[in-house]
Amino acid sequence: MKVTMFHFMPYRDLPEDFPGKLPSAWVDTPWWQYGDANKVTDYYNWSIDELMLAARLGFDAIGTNEHHQNPYGFMCNPNLFGATLAKLTNDQGLDQVALLQLGATISSSPPVRLAEEYAVIDCLSGGRLIAGLPTGLGNDVSVSNGITPMEHRERWREGVDFILKAWTAKEFFAWNGKYTQLPKVNLWPRPVQDPHPPVVIPGAASSSTWDYCHDRNFPYAYLSYFGGKSAYNVLDRFWDRAAAKGRDANPYRASFLQIVGVAETDRKAEETFAKHVEYFYHKLLHLPLYYINPPGNADYKSLLNILMSGTNMLQIGDFTTDLKPLKARDMIEKEFVVVGSPATVRDKLEAMAKRLNIGHLMVALQFGSMPHALANQNIELFAREVLPHLQKLWEDQPWENHWWPKKLRKRPVRQPELATA
């Protein structure tokens, strides 16, 4: 299995009484009341250092993404950070690490700019880019960037088609699209990877995205904060659709994101991470459904499906779940988060990966209010005690990972260097 250290770059010092009466941590949290640019200087630097530590300790990839107008994560353009990480990994001789951009939101930026930026990262890193092509959340695309919800998916589809063509065309071409019109396209630079960097489609749980992936043989990354158990329903249906579309069950078609905290014992882990778990779910994920899915965002069929199946579609938890009454203990028990001793975390993640049939796991080892030193500890312990074990998963199977940078595919499992950071 390929394991990525994924970072949201959150605001780590919201006050105890946050969010109070604020309707949402997204868009509605006044910067002038809660934000401190000097703290953000530290957050960005720490976050980059945490990702670089993971790179040194043997993770297969390091990952960033895009969100707007909120303290949950404020990489407004993940490619700023991807480019930084490309250069830093080059300079530190870490050219075995892939750069997972999960990624730049297609629907709300000019696709020609995104094609260029991804090409820049691929060139700068010497062909280590994995290009995430996310549809994006309504709160980012429509609320923060003003894109009409009814046009959100159409824009995304056209943007993806444009980017793939701009990367690969061996002639000038005109693009007379609905949302992009360019009479002469001739992208400079082009990616190093031929014909183009591997792509991955991150999504919430929209059935239309699964078919889109299978039709094009693209892998899918299920981004949820509600753990492996809540994902059964989603990944099972993803694999059902794969079979229906004549695709094999190659686990590398699927990725899953998991929040993880490791300490010496289960008890110590719970004590150590509880408040950061609660900070994440109670403060940062204070995100109402009416922002995630403004009317027109979900297609009519998906909308009706969701409404017909009742509120708690994923049984264990989803964005309709009221998180506020849940304590860290509840979230550990429901496995929204995987928190425990190295053995516990290993077992849970391995069982989850097998049950979901995923070949890519993304772990968030800094989350919520977790301070820099604790994040480093978490990354180190995970890298030493959990990572090598997980990386062996699927190795005894004949599956090939077609969705990883070519030059990094044959890499043997590395023994992590013990860090001094």
Added chain:
Amino acid sequence: MGTTAIVKTIPVRHCNFEAKVKTAGSGPPLVYLHAAGGPIWDPFVEGLCEHYTVYAPHHPGTGETARESIHSVGSLWDLVLIYEEIFDALNLKSVPVIGTSFGGMMACEFAAHRPERVSKMVVLDPIGLWRDDAPVAPYMLMPPERLVATLYKHLDSPPVRAALQMPSDPKDVAVVTADLVWALGATGKFVWPIPDKGLNKRMHRIKAPTLIVWGEDDALVSSIYAKEFAARIANSQIEIIKDCGHVPQVERLEILKPMVEKFLSA
């Protein structure tokens, strides 16, 4: 309520849209344009049917139209041209048009595009203009209970309770809810994220004598907008209905009905 409504299908060449127009009543023709939540055949429309043959087109993607049809209607201009084709197909040469909220904006857009086709106009709490000091409430970004509280002043009044009545079968509730959300998205396509899409520049073309009606306590679009509409429509008059929210046809039908009838028959 006495009138038997039928739904006419009108193939529109523009955008290949298959239009659906609900029709009932007898008498001279009148066009009714519904609000952002989709077509509703309420007692106000029923009342209009007593004196008029009411034509109520369904916005693309709502009511009886194909849900996906909204994707073929790219712009506000497309939508206005679709209305023109519908008027042509129904042989409506010069008729009164009533529009409520989003429908009020569309009535103004159409009356500005083809001033000679609208003989009189009534707009009920229309959107379509913007003042920074009185922003239109973000009605597409609200939980249901806040949306309802934004629409109505008296949630407990019998007509409001009747308007909010949900079906008893949960499956029907799911369909009604999906239709409502989709209607907000399908109409929202032409007003997102701020309902100020140039009507301001076009309204001077409107010739129809216009009645501008507003609920005094409208929390979705403030009644101070009545003056803004009146200032841009040459032959217009304002009626403010006291103790009333965004939907006078539900909350104050007893006042609105004679007011509109008097204006149209004058």
